[in-house]
Amino acid sequence: MFGTGRYSGWRVVKEALTGHKGWGPAWRDPEPQASYDYIIIGGGGHGLATAYYLAKEFRQARIAVLEKGYLGGGNVGRNTTIIRSNYLLDGNEPFYEFSLKLWEGLEQDFNFNAMVSQRGIINLIHTDAQRDAFTRRGNAMILNGADAELLDREQVRAMYPFLNFNNARFPIKGALMQRRGGTVRHDAVAWGYARGADSRGVDLIQNCEVTGIRTEQGRVTGVDTTRGFIGAKKVGVAVAGNSSRVMAHVGMRLPMESHVLQAFVSEGLKPLIDGVMTYGAGHFYVSQSDKGGLVFGGDIDGYNTYAQRGNMPVVEDVAEGGMSLIPMIGRARLLRSWGGIMDMSMDGSPIIDKTDIEGLYFNGGWCYGGFKATPASGWCFAHLLATDRPHETATAYRFDRFRKGLMIDEKGQGAQPNLH
Amino acid sequence: MIINHPILGPRDSQEFVYLGDAALIDRPDGLAEGALDTFHDYLYLRDNPAGLHRELWYHEQGDRSWLVVTRNTLTHEITQVELARDVARARGRSK
Ligand SMILES: Cc1cc2nc3c(=O)[nH]c(=O)nc-3n(C[C@H](O)[C@H](O)[C@H](O)COP(=O)(O)OP(=O)(O)OC[C@H]3O[C@@H](n4cnc5c(N)ncnc54)[C@H](O)[C@@H]3O)c2cc1C
Numbered sequence: 001m002f003g004t005g006r007y008s009g010w011r012v013v014k015e016a017l018t019g020h021k022g023w024g025p026a027w028r029d030p031e032p033q034a035s036y037d038y039i040i041i042g043g044g045g046h047g048l049a050t051a052y053y054l055a056k057e058f059r060q061a062r063i064a065v066l067e068k069g070y071l072g073g074g075n076v077g078r079n080t081t082i083i084r085s086n087y088l089l090d091g092n093e094p095f096y097e098f099s100l101k102l103w104e105g106l107e108q109d110f111n112f113n114a115m116v117s118q119r120g121i122i123n124l125i126h127t128d129a130q131r132d133a134f135t136r137r138g139n140a141m142i143l144n145g146a147d148a149e150l151l152d153r154e155q156v157r158a159m160y161p162f163l164n165f166n167n168a169r170f171p172i173k174g175a176l177m178q179r180r181g182g183t184v185r186h187d188a189v190a191w192g193y194a195r196g197a198d199s200r201g202v203d204l205i206q207n208c209e210v211t212g213i214r215t216e217q218g219r220v221t222g223v224d225t226t227r228g229f230i231g232a233k234k235v236g237v238a239v240a241g242n243s244s245r246v247m248a249h250v251g252m253r254l255p256m257e258s259h260v261l262q263a264f265v266s267e268g269l270k271p272l273i274d275g276v277m278t279y280g281a282g283h284f285y286v287s288q289s290d291k292g293g294l295v296f297g298g299d300i301d302g303y304n305t306y307a308q309r310g311n312m313p314v315v316e317d318v319a320e321g322g323m324s325l326i327p328m329i330g331r332a333r334l335l336r337s338w339g340g341i342m343d344m345s346m347d348g349s350p351i352i353d354k355t356d357i358e359g360l361y362f363n364g365g366w367c368y369g370g371f372k373a374t375p376a377s378g379w380c381f382a383h384l385l386a387t388d389r390p391h392e393t394a395t396a397y398r399f400d401r402f403r404k405g406l407m408i409d410e411k412g413q414g415a416q417p418n419l420h
Numbered sequence: 421m422i423i424n425h426p427i428l429g430p431r432d433s434q435e436f437v438y439l440g441d442a443a444l445i446d447r448p449d450g451l452a453e454g455a456l457d458t459f460h461d462y463l464y465l466r467d468n469p470a471g472l473h474r475e476l477w478y479h480e481q482g483d484r485s486w487l488v489v490t491r492n493t494l495t496h497e498i499t500q501v502e503l504a505r506d507v508a509r510a511r512g513r514s515k
Contacts, residue, residue, distance in 0.1 A: 244468035244469075245468075248467075254465065255464040255466070256466060256468060257440065257466055258468055258470075258493070303433075303438045303491075304441075305493050305496065307496055311421060311433070346464045402464040417440075418438060
């Protein structure tokens with residue numbers, strides 16, 4: 001491994017006894033080479049995971065990740081860190097369950113503490129119809145090898161007695177629980193994959209914005225960047241909210257709009273919420289960080305934007321959702337809020353596919369749910385890049401599903417990205 | 421965001437519902453040759469630009485008019501607001 005060697009408990013003891021002189025930077029800062037076999041555009045979670053699995057699982061070499069800013073400065077460092085595999089549809093559930101299984105072994109695999117915490121997630125039920133829908137979803141999860149449990153009202157009350165059980169309009173009638181769901185320290189995921197990829201020879205090139213994609217006779221030959229032209233046999237695009245901008249370099253229009261999602265953190269509080277919960281009547285979800293802050297969010301702002309900040313109406317809406325579910329949250333002060341730009345697709349599901357240009361591959365459309373997908377997305381994209389065939393759990397994530405009527409529309413909202 | 425409604429003056433964007441790219445005004449002819457392809461592109465593909473974007477907003481909490489708002493998606497600055505009906509007529513959409 002580069003520089004620092006493996007991390008372990010022994011290592012901490014040894015370094016403590018030798019004045020911490022052995023720690024070095026976790027990855028190199030290389031100059032770009034003239035060409036690579038694989039270029040991954042975007043140093044977020046998905047791009048870094050793709051490079052890691054390309055090198056580790058698919059034994060490929062001469063790989064670079066090009067990032068316009070710094071590693072992990074995009075959505076991977078802005079999300080609310082929830083992981084789960086509680087999807088309904090066949091195109092999705094096997095993929096997200098594959099991802100959850102990868103999360104379970106991730107820290108040992110890449111030798112980095114990503115604070116994977118399977119603290120359980122509950123989706124609250126407020127009507128009989130919702131209970132039917134969640135029962136169906138739970139069964140779909142179990143059929144795909146995931147875990148799911150239906151909790152009644154008293155079981156929810158035993159876990160979170162402070163919820164607004166007496167809400168006359170939206171009474172809490174139970175919850176769908178996935179105990180294996182939880183949270184992961186988001187930045188550490190980027191760092192762990194970066195370190196793991198670098199140690200296997202991947203060049204991580206920061207401050208390197210891709211400004212053009214060159215092709216010759218229908219085949220990709222490399223990319224223009226703010227650090228010059230870099231040749232490549234295969235180029236994989238994983239730029240989340242900037243997908244349309246990057247693919248516009250080859251004249252492609254995507255089934256996507258870019259929207260902002262905001263997130264919020266309260267001041268540090270004593271342990272209060274030990275799992276993750278989502279409100280089934282308003283759009284509000286919350287967990288508590290290890291530092292004590294309540295981490296919560298709600299709906300996207302709902303209009304196209306590339307500005308990484310949102311507007312007041314949604315701040316108010318999220319606060320109202322919080323107050324309606326957990327009235328005492330009104331006593332906590334908000335510490336900070338921020339926004340990230342997401343690639344909202346036309347059916348709310350992602351795309352991991354080839355393009356019509358040979359050697360150019362695309363990964364995007366993750367909406368606000370791509371953090372949990374990071375390991376499987378990286379694995380499946382690496383599979384596609386290395387073998388030219390989709391991974392078995394990602395066969396539905398194709399561009400042509402809209403043309404063929406094979407949408408994967410979990411919410412049944414149709415081609416209206418701001419409603420997914 | 422404040423949308424300067426051509427008839428009602430400045431209104432809070434909260435009063436509106438957002439639909440998306442104003443190109444949706446140009447609904448293709450469903451009976452034309454190759455309608456399947458044009459409808460696929462019309463329904464699912466978007467320019468999604470970073471910069472000026474012409475988009476449809478519906479004044480649901482107000483006079484129920486449709487507007488075409490020209491807004492910068494990098495800054496949220498709104499530079500032009502028109503009645504969608506005028507825009508559509510100018511494009512020959514309705515007689
Ligand atoms: C507020 C918020 C909360 C969220 N909560 C959750 C959650 O709880 N659970 C969940 O599963 N998901 C969540 N998500 C979604 C999740 O964060 C994203 O779907 C996921 O991180 C996207 O993949 P990524 O990590 O690769 O993206 P990013 O980290 O955004 O990576 C893309 C990278 O590409 C780079 N890039 C862009 N253009 C170029 C260019 N031209 N050249 C070079 N580099 C370029 C960007 O700088 C960026 O670093 C949330 C998102 C937000 C914004």
